[in-house]
Amino acid sequence: MEKGKISSLQMAFMLYPTIVATAILGIPSVTAKFAKTDFWMSPIFASFIGYLTVYLAVKLHKLYPGQTIIQYSEQIIGRWLGKIIGFLFLSFYIQVTGLIVREYAEFVVDSFLIDTPIIVVMASMVLLCAFVVHGGLEGLGRGALLFIPVFLIPQIILFILVFPDLEFKNIFPVLANGVMPPLKGSIVPGGWYTEFFLISFLLPFLVDKKKGMRYGMMTVFAVMATLVIVNLVVLFVLGPTTSSKVYPLMNVARYISFADFFEHMESFIMAIWVVGAFVKISVFFYATALGTAQWLKLTDYRPIVWPLGIFIVITGFWSISNSMDLERYNVNAFPFYGAVIQTLLPLLLLLIAMISNKNKKNKQSNTTDAPMK
Amino acid sequence: MIKERGRVTVREKVNRHKSISIILLLLLTIPFMSGCWDRVEINDLAIVTAASIDKKDDGSIELSIQVFIPKSISSGGGEGGPSQGAGGATTLVKSDVGSNLSEALSKLQGKVPRKVFWGHCKVFVFGEGLAKEGIQEQLDFLLRHPQPRERANVYVSKGKGKAILESLPPLENYSGEVIKELSDLHLGLRVTLHNLDEMLTGNSQAVALPFIKILPPAKGEAKLQGIPYIFGTALFERDKMTGTMTEKETRGLLWLKDDMESYTVTLKPEGIEGLISINPISSRVRIIPYIVNGNWRVSVKVDTEGTVIQNGTKLNLTVPKSLKIAERTYQKDVEKRIRLTLLHLQGNGDDVIGLAKEFYRKYPKQFSEAENDWERIFEEMEVEVDVTSHIRRQGYINKPAGLPEKEVKDR
Numbered sequence: 001m002e003k004g005k006i007s008s009l010q011m012a013f014m015l016y017p018t019i020v021a022t023a024i025l026g027i028p029s030v031t032a033k034f035a036k037t038d039f040w041m042s043p044i045f046a047s048f049i050g051y052l053t054v055y056l057a058v059k060l061h062k063l064y065p066g067q068t069i070i071q072y073s074e075q076i077i078g079r080w081l082g083k084i085i086g087f088l089f090l091s092f093y094i095q096v097t098g099l100i101v102r103e104y105a106e107f108v109v110d111s112f113l114i115d116t117p118i119i120v121v122m123a124s125m126v127l128l129c130a131f132v133v134h135g136g137l138e139g140l141g142r143g144a145l146l147f148i149p150v151f152l153i154p155q156i157i158l159f160i161l162v163f164p165d166l167e168f169k170n171i172f173p174v175l176a177n178g179v180m181p182p183l184k185g186s187i188v189p190g191g192w193y194t195e196f197f198l199i200s201f202l203l204p205f206l207v208d209k210k211k212g213m214r215y216g217m218m219t220v221f222a223v224m225a226t227l228v229i230v231n232l233v234v235l236f237v238l239g240p241t242t243s244s245k246v247y248p249l250m251n252v253a254r255y256i257s258f259a260d261f262f263e264h265m266e267s268f269i270m271a272i273w274v275v276g277a278f279v280k281i282s283v284f285f286y287a288t289a290l291g292t293a294q295w296l297k298l299t300d301y302r303p304i305v306w307p308l309g310i311f312i313v314i315t316g317f318w319s320i321s322n323s324m325d326l327e328r329y330n331v332n333a334f335p336f337y338g339a340v341i342q343t344l345l346p347l348l349l350l351l352i353a354m355i356s357n358k359n360k361k362n363k364q365s366n367t368t369d370a371p372m373k
Numbered sequence: 374m375i376k377e378r379g380r381v382t383v384r385e386k387v388n389r390h391k392s393i394s395i396i397l398l399l400l401l402t403i404p405f406m407s408g409c410w411d412r413v414e415i416n417d418l419a420i421v422t423a424a425s426i427d428k429k430d431d432g433s434i435e436l437s438i439q440v441f442i443p444k445s446i447s448s449g450g451g452e453g454g455p456s457q458g459a460g461g462a463t464t465l466v467k468s469d470v471g472s473n474l475s476e477a478l479s480k481l482q483g484k485v486p487r488k489v490f491w492g493h494c495k496v497f498v499f500g501e502g503l504a505k506e507g508i509q510e511q512l513d514f515l516l517r518h519p520q521p522r523e524r525a526n527v528y529v530s531k532g533k534g535k536a537i538l539e540s541l542p543p544l545e546n547y548s549g550e551v552i553k554e555l556s557d558l559h560l561g562l563r564v565t566l567h568n569l570d571e572m573l574t575g576n577s578q579a580v581a582l583p584f585i586k587i588l589p590p591a592k593g594e595a596k597l598q599g600i601p602y603i604f605g606t607a608l609f610e611r612d613k614m615t616g617t618m619t620e621k622e623t624r625g626l627l628w629l630k631d632d633m634e635s636y637t638v639t640l641k642p643e644g645i646e647g648l649i650s651i652n653p654i655s656s657r658v659r660i661i662p663y664i665v666n667g668n669w670r671v672s673v674k675v676d677t678e679g680t681v682i683q684n685g686t687k688l689n690l691t692v693p694k695s696l697k698i699a700e701r702t703y704q705k706d707v708e709k710r711i712r713l714t715l716l717h718l719q720g721n722g723d724d725v726i727g728l729a730k731e732f733y734r735k736y737p738k739q740f741s742e743a744e745n746d747w748e749r750i751f752e753e754m755e756v757e758v759d760v761t762s763h764i765r766r767q768g769y770i771n772k773p774a775g776l777p778e779k780e781v782k783d784r
Contacts, residue, residue, distance in 0.1 A: 116410040176737030
């Protein structure tokens with residue numbers, strides 16, 4: 001099905017923007033609503049679910065090498081139940097991809113292309129991503145490698161330029177109301193960390209499979225570090241007003257006035273946003289396309305890329321009526337939805353797989369005298 | 374052999390098919406490239422340089438915008454400075470009335486042939502009348518709309534804000550620029566839209582904005598050639614203006630906010646004839662809140678360094694004893710200024726220094742409990758002011774100028 005191969009580094013560079021891209025723009029505000037001045041800690045607490053998710057995906061892949069969750073779920077719990085699990089995953093990924101496209105377009109339309117119909121922004125992005133997905137995993141991996149500087153350098157420049165406006169005292173009081181507020185705040189970013197389960201669709205195609213776990217964990221750490229830094233910068237600039245902003249990082253970029261010369265830096269945010277969203281949507285799209293093809297037992301996933309693309313645009317367009325709805329979905333539904341599908345379900349599968357494997361081993365060693373391997 | 378040939382042609386056909394489809398797809402993307410809906414040409418924009426919001430007597434909101442006229446700069450520029458009348462003006466002022474800011478704007482748009490663009494508006498002036506009745510409702514527009522910048526400075530004008538925009542200052546191109554430049558000199562408070570938002574949502578619920586008025590034109594200048602300048606501070610309780618502070622008290626506030634940059638402290642040493650002027654070069658202000666036995670206290674520690682820029686006394690500042698006298702006077706003077714401001718603020722219960730925030734940061738629990746009582750606590754609070762002053766440099770001469778050697782004290 002997929003003949004391309006990627007390196008672990010490419011995998012890491014695909015996953016990093018996939019998580020960070022949409023998490024840096026709006027999430028600080030949501031986290032701040034729960035955690036007040038401690039919201040910079042929330043990504044640290046939330047990252048544990050990321051480590052767990054990567055661990056589960058890698059463990060499952062070790063038991064069933066070369067297969068994705070769509071394939072091995074059938075082996076673990078039987079054909080029909082496996083198909084149901086696969087369907088759950090696919091419907092989840094199609095819907096979430098649609099919502100990511102919507103989220104991307106919502107910001108673009110909100111701040112830059114005010115008069116442009118949102119469907120145009122969504123469709124053109126999905127068209128672009130469809131090309132990449134159609135080109136295969138190798139192209140996607142190389143693209144991610146190529147785009148990572150475009151994603152990282154504007155962030156670094158932004159943080160340097162905003163330095164004079166940082167008020168470090170905003171961090172106080174630390175943990176004024178105990179650990180509960182930042183813990184509550186970590187639920188929403190936790191939803192983003194569960195997206196690390198996408199690694200399950202990439203692991204089968206790694207050249208250096210042994211490094212998969214290490215690079216996966218490193219990516220979780222890098223994402224955590226980035227989110228903590230972004231949250232701190234937002235806190236230092238916006239202080240108590242953070243929770244009232246829809247896109248706090250955008251406000252930070254707009255506030256830059258370095259030497260009366262570097263001003264109006266929102267184009268940096270735009271670069272980060274477009275590139276990040278492009279990689280993110282492509283990776284989700286790829287997982288969806290590959291998964292669907294495997295679920296339907298097709299020989300190739302390329303023919304279904306275009307129809308899926310249309311399907312994704314439509315889900316994004318119709319499942320949410322306005323941007324307030326989208327925010328509510330991101331806060332109230334997604335963290336739990338994402339955690340159930342992408343962390344709890346794999347956890348269950350792994351437990352069942354381990355138990356049944358042990359039983360099998362016991363049976364085999366009981367019936368035949370020959371030792372295993 | 375033949376087999377291979379056949380295979381090659383099939384592959385070629387596939388390739389040709391592929392390249393045609395790629396070209397077609399590329400052509401398909403062309404309509405998306407132009408971005409037709411949001412195409413904006415610079416000559417379709419009315420660039421707002423300053424805006425003022427006033428309240429009329431009947432309760433409606435009057436929005437005035439100062440719009441930049443591109444023609445005035447592009448045609449040579451050096452037409453002999455500001456000529457009289459509208460001919461030489463680089464901006465024009467338009468205003469309209471509505472029940473709120475955005476309605477006034479939509480009506481105003483009907484009078485301006487280009488699309489109003491807020492992205493470069495660096496000055497927002499609230500008229501005194503509106504400020505007294507509350508600015509929160511109109512502030513919402515400025516923070517919600519994607520164009521106005523959080524970096525823009527906010528002012529309150531004495532009288533109507535529109536008059537500030539209408540003045541045609543001789544030195545700068547337009548009055549918005551004058552106020553912005555004056556703010557950059559740190560002569561008065563400098564408050565951005567974001568600062569305002571932060572003060573309103575913060576713990577102390579008190580706001581201080583620079584208060585501006587027009588300096589009447591000098592003799593021989595045209596009628597509108599007055600210059601707006603910052604002459605004090607407008608104090609707000611929540612979003613309503615409740616009082617003002619004089620220029621002198623504002624300086625004390627600048628000390629407390631650690632925003633002292635460019636003005637001169639002139640002192641009269643005790644028991645000595647003449648005055649010494651000192652330019653504060655650097656200052657470090659620390660505000661330390663304490664709660665001791667339920668008593669809320671604040672200690673203000675100021676560490677400042679200055680340069681002598683005029684010495685009208687007979688003191689020879691190279692002598693340690695005389696320098697001590699000057700330094701002590703400097704210290705006392707700064708302390709006095711800060712106390713004067715504190716007295717005013719505590720008298721009115723306006724915590725514009727942000728002491729509430731400092732207490733919240735250090736004592737979050739106690740503050741949350743006492744939050745409703747904060748105004749009383751602030752008014753009764755004991756404040757220690759502790760100033761350390763150093764005079765570091767004396768300029769190019771080491772004795773009072775033009776004084777015979779024997780008249781200088783403490784040679």
